[in-house]
Amino acid sequence: MIAPEVVTGAFVCLMAVFVALCVLIAGIRGARGYRNRRRERIAAPVRPLLLELLCADEAEQGWPLLRLAEMDRRTWKALEPTLAEMLGKVSGTARSGLVRLYELRGATENAVCELGSLRANRRGRAAQVLGRLGHRPAVPELCRLLADHDPEVRLSAARALGRVGDARAVPYLLESLRGSRAVPPGTVTRALTLLGPEALRGIAAGLEHSEPLARAVSIEVLGATGAVSRTTEIARALRDDPHTEVRIKAARALGRLGMPDGLEPLMEAVRPGHPVGLRIVAAGALGSLGALAATGPLGRLLGDPDPHVAATAARALLRLGLAGEDTLRAAADDPAGGPAAAHARAALAEASVGSRLDVRVEVAL
Amino acid sequence: MARVLIADDDADIRDLVAFKLLQSGHEVTAVEDGMAALRALREQPPDLALLDIRMPGMSGLDVCRELRAAPETATLPVIMITARSQEGDVEVGFAAGADDYIIKPFSPRELSSRVNAVLNRVER
Secondary structure, three states, X not given: OOOHHHHHHHHHHHHHHHHHHHHHXXXXXXXXXXXXXXXXXXXXXXXXXXXXXXXXXXXXXXXXXXHHHOOOHHHHHHHHHXXXXXXXXXXXXXXXXXXXXXHHHXXXXXHHHHOOOOXXXXXXXXXXXXXXXXXXXXXXXXXXXXXXXXXXXXXXXXXXXXXXXXXXXXXXXXXXXXXXXXXXXXXXXXXXXXXXXXXXXXXXXXXXXXXXXXXXXXXXXXXXXXOHHHHHHHHHHHHHOOOHHHHHXXXXXXXXXXXXXXXHHHHHXXXXXXXXXXXXXXXXXXXHHOOHHHHHHXXXXXXXXXXXXXXXXXXXXXXXXXXXXXXXHHHHHOOOOOHHHHHHHHHHHHHHOOOOOOOOOOOOO | OOEEEEEOOOHHHHHHHHXXXXXXXXXXXXXXXXXXXXXXXXXXXXOEEEEEOOOOOOOHHHHHHHHHHOHHHOOOOEEEEEEHHHOHHHHHHHHHOOOEEEEEOEOHHHHHHXXXXXXXXXXX
């Protein structure tokens, strides 16, 4: 039996910890609020100048630009977070005015120097600012930070490289997918997608990468950016890659690209004997492709022993138009149809109530 | 000169849009959420409303639907503001009755031109 004094003592201790935590949270919030208000107060006199710069034509930006560039260190420090935020909110002459302000003030060069700071938050913040500025000379340094020991810095560097949009970053971004200091694939995919057409050659070279994840990410980016000229390479990956995840990405990309070259490898990939995940995605991709030649193979899949493959094939048939619907009706009306008839009827019922079920099955890597 | 209402929870955007429209000679009322926008709209109906789609509490879409449901504001021109990452909102915005949309990041000059274009269209 526990003595009442012990219970009371424990309760008092718990209450003390709770109160201390509340005070700490309130203190942190209060300090943050005070800091923000102080920053706003210091920046308030120059805020109209900033708005003038953002709203001016290029020819009229000179005066507010010079006045802002001359502000004292304390005011700059208070205004700079707003400037960095604004870089992501405005475009056109407003954005170019901000970029010129950073350059005139020497803040761009400072940010480049800060990439080598000993403090991780400074390196991350500098990467963020340089990314928003689209500062191409910083690309080699940002690539180096992809292997930083701090995960937040690695993320900031990858995002910044995407924003800068320099094709030189492609091999580094793909390489950053492996090892103990890897960057999450979603971040690398987004960064590569932002790089633009000049990076396509490098991304396509990623199909030969020794790391399966790098190949999968390359294929996903090629599919997402509509790189139709790379259909042959992606079709080859679907046929020959030893890793199922890479083949699944290839099947989905071929469906997205919608090129006729994708038809044959996708029809091969839905056949029994391939991994179920791949067959499901390939069946959905055949629906996205919209080729009438896929009607027969998809119709045969209605009776597949795997219910997911059969259901995806039924929905894919709906996307093939009248020919697909005819195939579904024939299967639905077959008295000895069994599960195939059931899948066909389910798909037709979904279509009749106007539900737009997406046939693409997301199989995450 | 027209009366324009801006509803955006982002103070930077609110100030920037207000500054640009004041420069263009419009009269501007700026509020930070959907409820305040509805109140302002009922108190003194503007000639045009600029609504951020994503706002805490009542969204710009909800405000737009309310405007279209009330006879006195059913034809009020509405421009929606949305972020590039939320472009799917554009379709929903039009369905809710918006006349135009602006995607962030935007150029203040382009925003001013769009506001004037919508106002001119309504005048005609």
